[in-house]
Amino acid sequence: MADKEVRLFGMWASPFTKRVEWALKLKGIEYEYVNESIPFSKSEELLRLNPVTKKIPVLVHNGKPLAESLVIIEYIDETWKEGYSIMPKDPYDLAQARFWAKFADDKGTMSLLHVFSKEGEVQQKAVEEAREVFKTLEQALEGKKFFGGDCINYLDLAIGWYAFWLPIIEETVNVSMVDDANAPLLKAWFGRFLEVDVIKSILPPRDKTSEMSKIRRNQLLSNMP
Amino acid sequence: MADKEVRLFGMWASPFTKRVEWALKLKGIEYEYVNESIPFSKSEELLRLNPVTKKIPVLVHNGKPLAESLVIIEYIDETWKEGYSIMPKDPYDLAQARFWAKFADDKGTMSLLHVFSKEGEVQQKAVEEAREVFKTLEQALEGKKFFGGDCINYLDLAIGWYAFWLPIIEETVNVSMVDDANAPLLKAWFGRFLEVDVIKSILPPRDKTSEMSKIRRNQLLSNMP
Missing domain, CATH: 1.20.1050.10 (Glutathione S-transferase Yfyf (Class Pi); Chain A, domain 2)
Structure with a gap:
């Protein structure tokens, strides 16, 4: 089964996960959401995708992982240039x-x-x-x-x-x-x-x-x- | 006397000041350097330019102040688009x-x-x-x-x-x-x-x-x- 193009590893009550979900939604990007049972456990897939900080959220785009919510938001705006403009232009x-x-x-x-x-x-x-x-x-x-x-x-x-x-x-x-x-x-x-x-x-x-x-x-x- | 277009408030031994100086130099941008006697005192001008964190470095471009060294580096690359490319394109x-x-x-x-x-x-x-x-x-x-x-x-x-x-x-x-x-x-x-x-x-x-x-x-x- 092929991976969806965009997957988001997060936690349902995490503010930093919501930051990324808001950005995806503003752009109208479809994504598969994967919930992690943080703080009690972390999936092997999360640890493989973000071995450095081991934190959510992690966005996976065409198989490539990205971490840090604010970094991800900038990436989203730079990658999907059409539609809602998230970063100021000036x-x-x-x-x-x-x-x-x-x-x-x-x-x-x-x-x-x-x-x-x-x-x-x-x-x-x-x-x-x-x-x-x-x-x-x-x-x-x-x-x-x-x-x-x-x-x-x-x-x-x-x-x-x-x-x-x-x-x-x-x-x-x-x-x-x-x-x-x-x-x-x-x-x-x-x-x-x-x-x-x-x-x-x-x-x-x-x-x-x-x-x-x-x-x-x-x-x-x-x-x- | 008119201000120079670009002024940098820093401290001679500050690594974060050097970050910005390296970026300016890579771009070939002329600037006036103002040394602050940190940690012993801060000039009134610095406190006026960066009242929020009161920290150096502060870059002043056409009279408008910018703080946080990594934010300033991105600004420099986005403002002076010609010459050395500091931020990755992809x-x-x-x-x-x-x-x-x-x-x-x-x-x-x-x-x-x-x-x-x-x-x-x-x-x-x-x-x-x-x-x-x-x-x-x-x-x-x-x-x-x-x-x-x-x-x-x-x-x-x-x-x-x-x-x-x-x-x-x-x-x-x-x-x-x-x-x-x-x-x-x-x-x-x-x-x-x-x-x-x-x-x-x-x-x-x-x-x-x-x-x-x-x-x-x-x-x-x-x-x-």
Whole structure:
């Protein structure tokens, strides 16, 4: 049996998998989705496809594997040039989008990891850092409907997972990070982003994700892998 | 007095500044270099140009600032399309180069920071991690003269700083990470990379860098900023 042209190895509740699914859907690319039972096991095929970081998502295009969600998004836009334009066309706008995506991943995601997996003072410090990151991040949104302007693009996809997962994290650990006091523009964008048809059509079930979030938090607090 | 078209804010011994200088030089772009006295002070102009991360290097092109060395390199290649081609043309090769550059920055640079700034068990663990990273990284070099193939390109520039700075770090902390036993291909590439004219012409003085490395290590061990 021939492989499908495009296969995506992911995990149903993984924000980084969703980034890639959103990009594929925006381009109208058909793909076969393979779900991995992360964090409990990884298939031999995944380990063969991404022996370096062993992480999902992995996109396989004509048998060739690609890893790192933001790298995959750029690849998708460069390979399927027709249709929806994901990367900004102007080199300066493109550089700014890449800068902010890196800032969000380096600073925001790292802080959120500590917010989610720690308690007490360490957690509180991470909450403050995260609030600062979100406040800073919304500068890139000033005067615009989406980070990409009138329509979503790369930066919306890169940080779009906050819109769905951040309220779940806030609820799970009982803190507030993106609110009208701290980051009103970002909070309003959360709502607009989740209303985009393609985005809305590729989200995990809210209840199931919320439930898994609570289970995962307890696992991490108990130092489970 | 009118600003030069291209200005680069950097620090003379900063590997990330050198990345950008190499790219500018490969393209034959003239620029004004502004040295910052990091880590002891940052100019008001730098803080105005990069208020988000406050880090060098910052490239200013026609008055517009750009930060993050790898983002700047992509911008340079996309803006000055003529001359030396820095980014791979094939989307898959490009994605692979971006993947490895990210892997090196996420894993290698982080390990090296601990090798350089810690002692005892923490340092030893970081040395082992770094050795593993370098061993993995040289997979991307198999059968090739440079990471870019016959000529240097993006990935060579991204990890090129290891070729000059890693032996200095090894010497400063008295450990070996890239050697014939662990990463022979990478070690041989160190020599070839440093022999490329453009690279060689933009390196800080070896003795001064080595001396500064020892001073900096002692500062970090004493918890100086």
